[in-house]
Amino acid sequence: MSARRGYIAGIAGPVVVAKGLSGVKMGEVVYVGEDQLVGEVVRISSNYFTVQVYEDTSGLRPKEPIIATGKLLVAELGPGLMSVTFDGIERPLEEVRKQIGDFVSRGVKVNALPRNVKWHFKPLVKKSVKVEGGDVIGEVQETPLVIHKIMVPPGVDGSITWIEEGDYTVEEPVATVERDGEVFEIKMMQEWPVRTPRLFKKRLPSEVPLIVGLRVIDTFFPVAKGGAAAVPGGFGTGKTVLLHKVAMYSDSRIVIYIGCGERGNEIAEMLEEFPQLKDPKTGHPIMERSIIIANTSNMPVSAREASIYMGVTMAEYYRDMGYDVTLIADSTSRWAEALREIAGRLGEMPVERGFPAYLPDRIAEFYERAGRVVALGSPERVGSVTILGAVSPPGGDFNEPVTIHTLRFVGAMWALDPELAYRRHYPAINWLKSFSQYAEIVERWWAKNVSKDFQQYRRKALRLLTVASEIESIASIVGESALPDNQRLILLTSEILKEGFLRQTALSGEDVFCQPRKQFLLLKMIMDFFDKTYVLIRKRVSIEEISRMPEVFEMMRVKEDERGIKAVEELYARVMKKLDELAEKYGLTLGGGDMRG
Ligand SMILES: Nc1ncnc2c1ncn2[C@@H]1O[C@H](COP(=O)(O)OP(=O)(O)O)[C@@H](O)[C@H]1O
Ligand SMILES: [Mg+2]
Known part of the structure; x- marks a missing residue:
């Protein structure tokens, strides 16, 4: 028998020790305390387990209840993501604000996708057609710039027994699939565990450049669609301005921007500025093809980790529709610092400058989710996730763990130089220190085009x-x-x-x-x-x-x-x-x- 309800035995910052529960899994989501704060199990011991809490834990007390949900941390995926600003655990900030005013308070439960909005669903397959996981069965005009493909969730297959054009909420079935007498309802909303990369059919070489319109990048240190690049630079060298430009001008179809743990006013500036940006090609606000994930300053450090995984999962989801997606994380150093803090609370052995031994693995896993792939199912779609990560080394010294490990796992580095920034030579990308392993691969594209x-x-x-x-x-x-x-x-x-x-x-x-x-x-x-x-x-x-x-x-x-x-x-x-x-x-x-x- 497993007990689904336990109690708080200890609290250390964002980390909580729980007892009285059994049968929980690593990574399982639990609700902590009377306010039901969202947390994730990060360690299991013989008679207790440890939870990192994604919300402010101040005010929590021992003996308050902890409830296991049996679910992993998932992203809700479906129409309604585009043009929204979420927090690290996928709560739409505007909805949260409507409910509770200007403070992000704790334990607020808001669905990522609105449940009352009806989307116009257009079927792309007919009754009796055989479908399987990944097949596109219809589409929805999500924003003026994005057509959202509705895909059969992984693991489902059979024949379509009903499908109809019409207006549906994300929870209503848009089609039914039957196999051996068993009926499965397909809805527009899916869930996916954020720490597991979404599946695909085949990886393709990244040979097409992401054109960003900046000469020092496109000509000298290009990034390929499906590649990964890091932008290390000390404070004020221009990381955020550069990444905004890329979000605005690059020829990717979708941009997902994670504002991760930077100082409150920087995030606030971004939230103000970003929605004003116009797509230069269409004149539409670029928000119509973007999603922002923001860790406001009053969110606890552990939510930074959640935000990184949420973002990359959303990126893979739109990749599966056949789009080129650019995922921007500003700054990955703040995420690494969160890992360090949690590791410290867990009493783990620090290795380099206080960072845990698994820091390089986490960084590697993140950048490995970049790629250009053939998606599962039919019709054939090729999509890509390009990952661009800002790195903020303390004092601008690149000789520190996060920068060093990041450079092992990315194909390009745009090294920002305080000297150039000081002389107002922007973008302050140092042409002697930067590199790109994609230059030779995208050469063919330049030769041809x-x-x-x-x-x-x-x-x-x-x-x-x-x-x-x-x-x-x-x-x-x-x-x-x-x-x-x-x-x-x-x-x-x-x-x-x-x-x-x-x-x-x-x-x-x-x-x-x-x-x-x-x-x-x-x-x-x-x-x-x-x-x-x-x-x-x-x-x-x-x-x-x-x-x-x-x-x-x-x-x-x-x-x-x-x-x-x-x-x-x-x-x-x-x-x-x-x-x-x-x-x-x-x-x-x-x-x-x-x-x-
Ligand atoms: N490409 C640019 N053109 C003009 N000014 C820039 C440019 N990049 C940075 N700056 C200036 O430098 C400041 C700091 O840039 P920012 O991107 O916020 O730095 P970081 O994110 O590295 O701390 C900006 O507010 C702006 O004044
Ligand atoms: Mg910045």
């Missing part, structure tokens, strides 16, 4: 930037004018690259989003300029004569020209012509300089 020469220009530019930084350190000792002209040309070109290519405003205007073709043309212009002038310099044309050209300045500014690609093409032609004239003046000939390619 933009230019077969793309990769060659990319490599050349990265090499030039590296060499330039070495020359810079010499120049800082001997002075730039003491350097030979060819080295000064490398410095000049790297300045043009930094100003005219890497630096990009996040505010407004032509340059907030740079399409891939324009990225390539800008890069080509600057690198072809370098090739031609390099020949001239070797033939004793002076660096002063080159740097005096008005086009040098124009190359740093043309990114902002409202005429877009046209302006770049025109400037390119002018630069090449100028250099040819210069060559002619000195009786030289230069090759190349063709804008196509």
Whole structure:
């Protein structure tokens, strides 16, 4: 016999020790205390077990009851998720506020999905059709930007015995499936345990880039759809601004934004700002294709963990509909700190800087839920979850456990640099410290969609930037004018690259989003300029004569020209012509300089 009701034997911050219950499972959800706070079993011992509570535990007393639910922590999935802001345990914040005012009080039970809203369900299969888990049987226009596919839940199969177009709540059946005389009602709402990755048919290579419109990312350190990238950076280096831009402009269909444990006012700012953002392609609010999960400052640390798993489960659910989903977690460091605090309360042995030994496993499991997959069921759908995680190392020092372990499990890192941020070079992504393992894989996409020469220009530019930084350190000792002209040309070109290519405003205007073709043309212009002038310099044309050209300045500014690609093409032609004239003046000939390619 298992007892489903026990009592509190001890309380330590967000952790509660319970007795008098038996037969509970690891990860089982329990209701703690008179207020029925939501908690999850995190350790089972011989005569007691331990619960982490996702709500404020102050005021709880020993002997208050604990009730086991028999259920794991699940996400409710179905129409009504999109454009909503949830807390870490999937309570819609606005509903909570309506019920209890402005304080998130404890033990409030609010359904994730509204039960009274009727959605218009359109069947996509007919009666008598055989279906199985994952099959799409119909759809609902969830928001103007998202068509929600209604899928047969995993584990269900049989023949459709009834299905009808109409308006239904998420709890009403929209179809019935029969197998061996047993009837199963399909509803639009499903549940899924958040700590278990959702199943899929097949993993696919991540070979399509997520285009974010920022040159330093797309051109130099791309992330693939289905890949994972980390954004480490100290306080104020621009993690949140960068991730907002990606949420706004990237070519993903769905964005799930987890504001995890950052200071209260930052989260408040996000909650204010995010819903105002407009989708640049459709003009609709981006909330129509987004979900926010927010840990407000008055939520306890353990809810950070729940929020991470909730978010990634929702991401997988929309992936299964065949969408490219971007999951943003800002900041994963706050989640890691929550793990540390809970581990401390549980008396676990700390290993590195107080973090528990399982920190790397948890980080790995999280990022492994990124991927591009073929979903279960028919018709065939390919979807992806791309995970972007901010990391906030204390003091901006990357040599700490969360940063180090995160970098083992992601394919790209955008390393934010306080030096660049200080000089207001945004995005402050350091081009010498960042990396992307996707660059070679997405090369084919660039070759096919933009230019077969793309990769060659990319490599050349990265090499030039590296060499330039070495020359810079010499120049800082001997002075730039003491350097030979060819080295000064490398410095000049790297300045043009930094100003005219890497630096990009996040505010407004032509340059907030740079399409891939324009990225390539800008890069080509600057690198072809370098090739031609390099020949001239070797033939004793002076660096002063080159740097005096008005086009040098124009190359740093043309990114902002409202005429877009046209302006770049025109400037390119002018630069090449100028250099040819210069060559002619000195009786030289230069090759190349063709804008196509
Ligand atoms: N791309 C950008 N363009 C202009 N200003 C920026 C940019 N990124 C960051 N900033 C400035 O830096 C401040 C801090 O950025 P934020 O993203 O909040 O830092 P973090 O999240 O790393 O602490 C912003 O409020 C803004 O003033
Ligand atoms: Mg931030």
